[in-house]
Amino acid sequence: MKIAITTTGKDLSSPVDPRFGRAQYILILDQDGSLLEAVDNSPNVNAMRGAGIQAAKLLADRRVDVLMTGHCGPNAFRTLNAAGIKVVIEQSGTVREALDRLNRGEVKFADAANVEAHW
Amino acid sequence: MPTLPTSRLTGSIMIISVASGKGGTGKTTVATSLAAILGSRAQLLDCDVEEPNCHILMRPELQTSEVVSVPVPVVDMEKCTQCGRCGEVCRFSAILVIGTEVLTFPELCHGCGGCSLLCPEKAISEGPRELGVLETGFAGPVEFVHGRLRVGEAMSPPLIRAVKAKIKSEKVAILDAPPGASCPVINTVSGSDFIIMVTEPTPFGLHDLRIAVEAVSHLNIPLGVVLNRADIGDREVQRYCDEMSIPLLAEIPHDRKIAEGYARGDLLVTSASEYITLFLGMYADIKRLAGNRITGPRKATA
Amino acid sequence: MKELVIISGKGGTGKTTLAASFAYLAENKVLADCDVDAADLHILVHPEVLHEETFRGGVKACIESSRCVACGLCRDACRFAAISQDFEVSHFLCEGCAVCFHVCPEDAVILEEPVNGRWFISETRFGPMVHAALLPGEENSGKLVALVRNQARVLATKQGRGLILVDGAPGVGCPVISSVTGADHVVIVTEPTLSGLHDMDRALELVRGFRIPASVIVNKADINPDVADSIEKRAGESGAKVLGRIPYDSAVIKAIVQCRCVAEESYGPASTAIRHVWDRLEADVL
Numbered sequence: 179m180k181i182a183i184t185t186t187g188k189d190l191s192s193p194v195d196p197r198f199g200r201a202q203y204i205l206i207l208d209q210d211g212s213l214l215e216a217v218d219n220s221p222n223v224n225a226m227r228g229a230g231i232q233a234a235k236l237l238a239d240r241r242v243d244v245l246m247t248g249h250c251g252p253n254a255f256r257t258l259n260a261a262g263i264k265v266v267i268e269q270s271g272t273v274r275e276a277l278d279r280l281n282r283g284e285v286k287f288a289d290a291a292n293v294e295a296h297w
Numbered sequence: 298m299p300t301l302p303t304s305r306l307t308g309s310i311m312i313i314s315v316a317s318g319k320g321g322t323g324k325t326t327v328a329t330s331l332a333a334i335l336g337s338r339a340q341l342l343d344c345d346v347e348e349p350n351c352h353i354l355m356r357p358e359l360q361t362s363e364v365v366s367v368p369v370p371v372v373d374m375e376k377c378t379q380c381g382r383c384g385e386v387c388r389f390s391a392i393l394v395i396g397t398e399v400l401t402f403p404e405l406c407h408g409c410g411g412c413s414l415l416c417p418e419k420a421i422s423e424g425p426r427e428l429g430v431l432e433t434g435f436a437g438p439v440e441f442v443h444g445r446l447r448v449g450e451a452m453s454p455p456l457i458r459a460v461k462a463k464i465k466s467e468k469v470a471i472l473d474a475p476p477g478a479s480c481p482v483i484n485t486v487s488g489s490d491f492i493i494m495v496t497e498p499t500p501f502g503l504h505d506l507r508i509a510v511e512a513v514s515h516l517n518i519p520l521g522v523v524l525n526r527a528d529i530g531d532r533e534v535q536r537y538c539d540e541m542s543i544p545l546l547a548e549i550p551h552d553r554k555i556a557e558g559y560a561r562g563d564l565l566v567t568s569a570s571e572y573i574t575l576f577l578g579m580y581a582d583i584k585r586l587a588g589n590r591i592t593g594p595r596k597a598t599a
Numbered sequence: 600m601k602e603l604v605i606i607s608g609k610g611g612t613g614k615t616t617l618a619a620s621f622a623y624l625a626e627n628k629v630l631a632d633c634d635v636d637a638a639d640l641h642i643l644v645h646p647e648v649l650h651e652e653t654f655r656g657g658v659k660a661c662i663e664s665s666r667c668v669a670c671g672l673c674r675d676a677c678r679f680a681a682i683s684q685d686f687e688v689s690h691f692l693c694e695g696c697a698v699c700f701h702v703c704p705e706d707a708v709i710l711e712e713p714v715n716g717r718w719f720i721s722e723t724r725f726g727p728m729v730h731a732a733l734l735p736g737e738e739n740s741g742k743l744v745a746l747v748r749n750q751a752r753v754l755a756t757k758q759g760r761g762l763i764l765v766d767g768a769p770g771v772g773c774p775v776i777s778s779v780t781g782a783d784h785v786v787i788v789t790e791p792t793l794s795g796l797h798d799m800d801r802a803l804e805l806v807r808g809f810r811i812p813a814s815v816i817v818n819k820a821d822i823n824p825d826v827a828d829s830i831e832k833r834a835g836e837s838g839a840k841v842l843g844r845i846p847y848d849s850a851v852i853k854a855i856v857q858c859r860c861v862a863e864e865s866y867g868p869a870s871t872a873i874r875h876v877w878d879r880l881e882a883d884v885l
Contacts, residue, residue, distance in 0.1 A: 228390020321611005409696030512735030560823035
């Protein structure tokens with residue numbers, strides 16, 4: 179299972195970035211915590227609009243299974259859904275802590291976006 | 298389909314835009330009174346489609362209403378091969394292929410037509426997305442046009458263009474521009490024969506006037522300034538106009554009678570009819586100043 | 600950390616003047632001026648610029664005349680009438696869609712990202728401030744506004760500030776949308792005129808659509824107490840709290856002309872009302 183977690187830093191001890199589309203980095207991990215890729219999300223941070231859509235496409239291209247983040251707007255959510263990527267929102271703490279919660283089954287998969295459309 | 302280029306529209310008697318850098322300086326006050334004193338010669342077009350206010354002071358009887366839309370992609374999935382070209386071409390993330398699905402985000406679409414034009418399978422046609430409404434009518438003898446953008450809609454230029462497309466060649470068209478100095482203002486004032494900049498004698502008024510003047514400078518349209526509430530502040534605006542050789546068309550002093558009239562929704566020339574001559578004089582000056590630039594027949598638009 | 604955004608719908612209601620006074624009254628905050636089209640807050644708070652960056656907000660097409668064969672395919676395809684008969688792209692009308700780039704058979708179209716604004720991190724007597732200025736005439740897509748807010752948030756986090764106080768953009772379009780999304784609270788400053796009422800309605804509709812709690816302040820309230828009543832009633836019906844009325848006071852203009860904040864400078868009726876309004880707002884938001 180491939181897991182993507184938004185973060186402000188580049189490793190598992192970094193804090194979760196609550197934003198998805200404009201997250202600074204997105205770490206792609208496997209379940210046991212091996213780091214597969216640290217994606218620099220700056221092209222999307224600076225995008226005019228559609229940052230969430232592009233970030234979702236980026237995950238779809240990498241065949242990610244689960245996204246863990248703070249919040250996710252409706253456009254990003256729709257794109258993630260179309261890609262079959264499950265979404266876990268309202269995450270905080272470090273990347274490692276979020277991954278542990280997933281592995282312990284302590285998370286819920288979102289069935290809707292939790293914020294309105296935004297920039 | 299191209300609508301309005303920057304060169305002048307065919308045949309209109311005169312197009313006067315009323316703009317201001319700073320909002321709330323009296324742009325609508327001036328535009329509506331100017332139209333009112335010109336009566337049946339005038340056509341008032343409210344191009345401040347985000348917050349149109351002319352109708353409040355003019356109280357027009359509206360006769361027509363049409364929806365203005367922007368064309369957005371509609372995908373025929375029978376023809377689509379999910380090649381992904383549409384998503385590559387689109388600069389606004391309004392269409393993309395995810396797996397076997399094509400997702401469209403109409404509210405991000407600018408209506409450029411690129412996806413439809415470039416789809417190798419000709420699988421994309423266009424349907425309308427509503428931006429707002431365009432209404433026309435009469436306020437007494439004055440012809441009236443305004444556009445009202447749907448609240449939450451991000452795109453005003455197409456609606457502004459639709460309003461301007463109603464300009465009638467036999468009238469003096471007065472355009473109430475949006476405040477500020479960014480692209481909706483440029484869209485409105487392009488093609489005008491004269492721009493009136495309304496401001497107030499405060500540091501805000503001067504600062505924003507400078508920005509607005511610079512914003513339109515590349516259009517080479519003659520300008521004039523109307524200083525509203527002229528006695529409440531300092532004389533820096535007058536000094537700026539002198540330095541820049543921008544004619545000061547009028548100074549309207551602060552008058553509680555006018556402010557209270559405006560609050561009730563009355564035209565300035567109704568609350569204070571002694572200003573009618575000031576506005577007639579302003580129009581005469583504008584004709585003279587703009588007239589120097591209008592030579593020969595207008596070029597037809599593309 | 601909370602983010603409070605001040606908007607007005609209609610321009611000229613006193614949004615920036617009030618924002619500056621709130622900047623004086625609020626504690627431990629970062630200021631953000633999101634009126635990037637015609638930024639005025641700096642006139643009253645006198646920022647000292649510590650850091651400046653250029654902003655490239657979008658793509659513009661440019662036609663390389665040496666390669667252009669004047670076939671006209673680009674002009675036919677351009678929906679925004681941005682290409683002249685001489686095959687020059689109008690910087691102001693070009694929307695950056697790049698259709699001309701794709702249809703040109705000679706590869707004569709280049710896509711550029713020109714600088715169209717600047718943003719700044721500054722220090723003021725009220726604390727740090729992030730602000731920006733679009734070059735005149737440029738498109739205000741909201742992107743620069745989003746950048747200012749993001750930077751203000753980064754700064755507030757780094758410095759442990761509890762409040763981001765945003766002077767929002769006027770109107771209800773792109774830049775305002777970009778000013779308010781994700782905010783904790785929006786304050787709408789209006790005036791007791793029919794135009795003020797009309798524009799407040801639109802601003803409230805916008806904010807409701809984004810599900811953000813809103814409050815209303817009626818400025819220059821004594822010009823027309825009847826319309827002020829209507830405004831308060833309408834605000835209430837919309838679920839927005841009315842924070843108060845501020846009377847017209849010549850001290851306000853005097854302060855502006857001297858480039859000072861009302862609350863800081865005078866103790867007249869407007870200044871007192873502003874303090875009361877701030878006390879109520881602070882209690883609600885923080």
